[in-house]
Amino acid sequence: MIFENHTISSRTTIRSAMETLDSCQIKLCIILDADGHAVRTVSDGDIRRALLEGADLQTPMSYFGAKRPVMLPEDASRQAILETMHAHAIQVVVLCDAKEHPVGLVDRTSLEGMILLSPPHIGMAEMDYIHEAFADNWVAPAGPNLEAFEHRLAEVSGRKSALALSSGTAALHLALRVLDTVPGDRVYVSDLTFVASLQPILYEHAVPVLIDAEPVSWNMSPLALERQLVLDAQAGNLPKAIVVVHLYGQSADMAAILQLANRYGVPVIEDAAESLGATYQNRPSGSHGLLSAFSFNGNKIITTSGGGALVSDRNDLIDRARILATQGRDQADHYQHSQIAYNYRMSNVLAGIGRGQLDLLPDRVAARQGVFRRYRDGLADIPGIGFQSDPENSIGSRWLTVIDLNPDLIDLHPYQFMRSLRAQGIETRPAWKPMHMQPLCQGMRFVPHTGSDAVAPGLFLRSLCLPSGSAMSTAAQDRIIDAVRLIAQEG
Ligand SMILES: Cc1ncc(COP(=O)(O)O)c(C=O)c1O
Known part of the structure; x- marks a missing residue:
């Protein structure tokens, strides 16, 4: 319950009411009469409307007239307050004492909490797998959870192989690496996307070409793609890859995009970070391009708290990505390395969360x-x-x-x-x-x-x-x- 500094009088000017509102946690003031009873409440919106009607900063609160606010006794239950808010379609209720003097304000957020955009949705099933990892001491970037998670993910995404990684961004990066992207290569990428679709192109000092959206699915425009491919084919400067995003989980027009990509022999990487579980032409999203990336970030459809995966039907590409994800160790008895590589593997503990999540x-x-x-x-x-x-x-x-x-x-x-x-x-x-x-x-x-x-x-x-x-x-x-x-x- 909040109250301090929320009360003003009928003589308070609009200017000082605005200052009061600025300093209040709940953006609502209560105008009190000389006996300490509530005349009405005033919000930012009331003041804005008054100014539009011709009031000025010196206009007193009496301008607003009387309108008794919705009030409840200070000991009203949470349920009663929520029901009152619902019945009157209001977000704030004034609480009062036995003499009907206002003594507090409650707003809906403090009662119900914030409704978040896309919070993680975790259950207890995940705990069994995590528990197994602890019990078997498999707290490492390898182990049975990781293998089972990859196996199941490959099935779910309609692919031959899956590689679980530390993030979706890492998956996109490895996709570019296994396609041998080198500095100066051009890579087409959807323009309307989260920056992670593009960053890995820059890691490799390649050159992104940003392809606009089309108005139906909001994904990569086949029209724009075709125009650019024609130009680049004429110039003998075709891109190394096309990174196609499935925005907010809605598939891009893959039939048109793949037809163009195949015509010009350019591999397609699907950025399916947001589309796990979607289907396109009765096949899972992420099963259409040469390689596809998923994200298991905390805000995604399923999460491993942070993580991602690269999937493909080309086992050789996934095998190469696996080596690149583990510091690029050559096949030798000693530690031998001949290429730049990364520490991108998902841990066996997090893969346990992933197994539980994937079941759901x-x-x-x-x-x-x-x-x-x-x-x-x-x-x-x-x-x-x-x-x-x-x-x-x-x-x-x-x-x-x-x-x-x-x-x-x-x-x-x-x-x-x-x-x-x-x-x-x-x-x-x-x-x-x-x-x-x-x-x-x-x-x-x-x-x-x-x-x-x-x-x-x-x-x-x-x-x-x-x-x-x-x-x-x-x-x-x-x-x-x-x-x-x-x-x-x-x-
Ligand atoms: C379209 C898109 N691509 C790539 C990523 C990167 O995934 P991550 O956060 O797991 O690196 C995200 C999400 O964060 C995304 O929304």
Whole structure:
């Protein structure tokens, strides 16, 4: 319960009420009368509207008139407070003593906690595998959990081999290394993505070429890809590889992309960090390119607290990656090394978490897809809210549900949603900022979807990622839907 410094009088000016609001934890002031009774509450939004109506900084609080706030006795139960918040669609309740003098404020976040974007969803099954590792003293970057995890991951991703690593970024890096990427090589990569898709290209001093998104799945545009391939083929300067991201778990248009890649003989690396469990044309995401990378970061569909994997049908490539992931030791009785290599292996303990998590993958994916459907249905009647679409014959993992806010119909920037939702205890994030707009990528070649029109910047400026965790309750999700609806309508 919070109260200090939240009270003002009817004579307080807008200027000093704004100062009070600035210093308060809960952004709400209570106007008290001479007897210490609540006249009304005033929020930032009330003040903004008053200023728009013509009030100025010297206008006193009496301007707002009287409107008794929703109050509960100071000993009200958590349940009673939450029910009152729900019944009145409010985020803060004033608590009062027996004489109805306000004595405290409670907000929803302090009662329910923050709804996070994509928190880890861990159960107890993982503990059995971890326990085995401890009991057998396999606390090392090798062991039965690691082998079992890799075996199962290869099955789940429809591949012959899998290599468990310390991160998805490491997997992408090794994919480039086993393709013999050298300084100056060009590597095409999806423009609308997290920076980890691109960083490993820079580790090798290769040159990224940023391929725009298309507007359906928001993934690599086959149109842009084709234009660039034609140009580079004419110049005799084809890329070493194409890194295709499956954004937020939705597959890229792999049929078109693979057809082009095959036509020009360029290998495809799938960045499937976000799409484990998705299917494209009835095959698992990550089973289409030459090599694919997954991430088991804490915010992903399944997690090993931090980790990743490289998968392929080419056992020789995975064997090479395994050597590169363990300091590149040559086959010799002594320690002999002839190439630059890394310490990228996943530990047997973390692979135990991975085994437990992988057992639950279908549930986790189904839960995220269910979250997406509830958002889609719950927000369907609000004009101007759209979603990423699946390409034909494809079912995305819906790692994150992202809303696309049409500026012609909703006169609010996604950040206004983000701030307002944060104040209500709901964590959201902007969509990934396109690579060609990053300071890191200044001067890099960017290939727009059509000759003149870029798609990724618009998606970035209009979109917002909503909480999508597989353990999120339907009550929490209803709260988010109600909050988004209210902001869209009031805006
Ligand atoms: C699209 C994409 N690629 C690569 C990565 C890198 O994975 P990691 O964090 O495991 O290195 C991530 C996630 O973090 C991602 O979202």
